[in-house]
Amino acid sequence: MHRVAVVVFPGSNCDADTRDGARAAGSDAYYVWHRDTDLRQADAVILPGGFSYGDYLRSGAIARFSPVMAAVAEHARQGGPVLGICNGFQILCEAGLLPGALMRNARLRFLSRPVRVRVEVTDTPWTRLYEQGEELVVPVAHGDGRYVADERTAAELEAEGRIVWRYVGENPNGSTRDIAGVCNAGRNVVGIMPHPERRNAPVLGGTDGARVFLSLEADHATQHAGGVRAVGGHHAEL
Amino acid sequence: MASFRVEIRVMPRASLLDPQGQAVGHALHALGFAEVGEVRVGKHIVVRLEAPTRDEATARARSMCERLLANPVTEDYQLLVEAA
Numbered sequence: 001m002h003r004v005a006v007v008v009f010p011g012s013n014c015d016a017d018t019r020d021g022a023r024a025a026g027s028d029a030y031y032v033w034h035r036d037t038d039l040r041q042a043d044a045v046i047l048p049g050g051f052s053y054g055d056y057l058r059s060g061a062i063a064r065f066s067p068v069m070a071a072v073a074e075h076a077r078q079g080g081p082v083l084g085i086c087n088g089f090q091i092l093c094e095a096g097l098l099p100g101a102l103m104r105n106a107r108l109r110f111l112s113r114p115v116r117v118r119v120e121v122t123d124t125p126w127t128r129l130y131e132q133g134e135e136l137v138v139p140v141a142h143g144d145g146r147y148v149a150d151e152r153t154a155a156e157l158e159a160e161g162r163i164v165w166r167y168v169g170e171n172p173n174g175s176t177r178d179i180a181g182v183c184n185a186g187r188n189v190v191g192i193m194p195h196p197e198r199r200n201a202p203v204l205g206g207t208d209g210a211r212v213f214l215s216l217e218a219d220h221a222t223q224h225a226g227g228v229r230a231v232g233g234h235h236a237e238l
Numbered sequence: 239m240a241s242f243r244v245e246i247r248v249m250p251r252a253s254l255l256d257p258q259g260q261a262v263g264h265a266l267h268a269l270g271f272a273e274v275g276e277v278r279v280g281k282h283i284v285v286r287l288e289a290p291t292r293d294e295a296t297a298r299a300r301s302m303c304e305r306l307l308a309n310p311v312t313e314d315y316q317l318l319v320e321a322a
Contacts, residue, residue: 058309094309103250108261148311148312149311
């Protein structure tokens with residue numbers, strides 16, 4: 001069982017659904033307040049969707065300087081899994097833990113509806129239970145969802161297989177290369193704009209998002225099978 | 239120490255789509271301002287600060303822009319520093 005810290009910022013509003021999504025997948029999920037500096041031996045960290053600090057200046061620009069973010073960055077540096085959903089993705093970009101930035105939707109409107117995405121890579125802690133090329137229906141709910149990166153960075157993401165999810169059919173926000181989610185070079189930090197926690201049970205209209213959370217537990221099981229155990233909140237070879 | 243007033247202009251990078259600017263441009267056309275070409279919308283931030291010299295005030299303001307006030311991926315900024 002993974003210990004999953006769900007960070008709560010002033011303005012987060014998907015924190016409860018995200019914690020419940022992780023719990024439904026079998027994780028020991030709990031909240032960490034943005035002023036905390038200790039992730040309490042988290043195996044994985046999720047920055048949930050919603051808003052943060054009014055998203056003044058730019059979405060995520062002020063949240064990235066929250067006291068908790070130093071611990072999140074350190075967790076990421078040590079290879080710990082980190083997932084940013086929507087506003088969490090924006091915060092990870094602002095913090096420099098992911099490349100690029102998220103700008104105002106090309107057609108300005110706040111969009112809240114299901115979209116189709118294709119799973120491009122499965123070698124991240126958050127996508128390993130999907131099939132490569134599998135198409136999902138997952139809701140988006142964002143005003144600032146247009147992923148941009150300079151051409152060199154975008155080409156690098158493509159070449160290194162770091163585009164995790166891509167919009168198919170229609171691109172709702174005008175993002176570069178139809179990007180809906182990316183990961184860092186170490187592949188442990190993932191950011192996605194759609195909300196898997198809003199599609200993880202039949203009662204929510206589908207279960208396409210559930211494997212994001214289940215993947216983490218599968219990852220954990222695999223690591224245990226490989227003779228790895230958690231020490232002080234981090235994985236270490238026996 | 240002296241007081242300075244720094245005006246900071248943050249603009250979306252020219253190569254990037256600025257839908258807000260486009261929407262404002264369309265509204266100006268709708269009002270009959272047919273002469274309007276491209277419109278871009280940015281931010282104007284005014285910071286008052288204390289510094290020993292104007293150069294130091296400029297350096298500090300530049301650091302604020304790079305760390306917080308502008309996003310280096312999507313925005314450019316300009317500074318105007320004057321004695322307050």
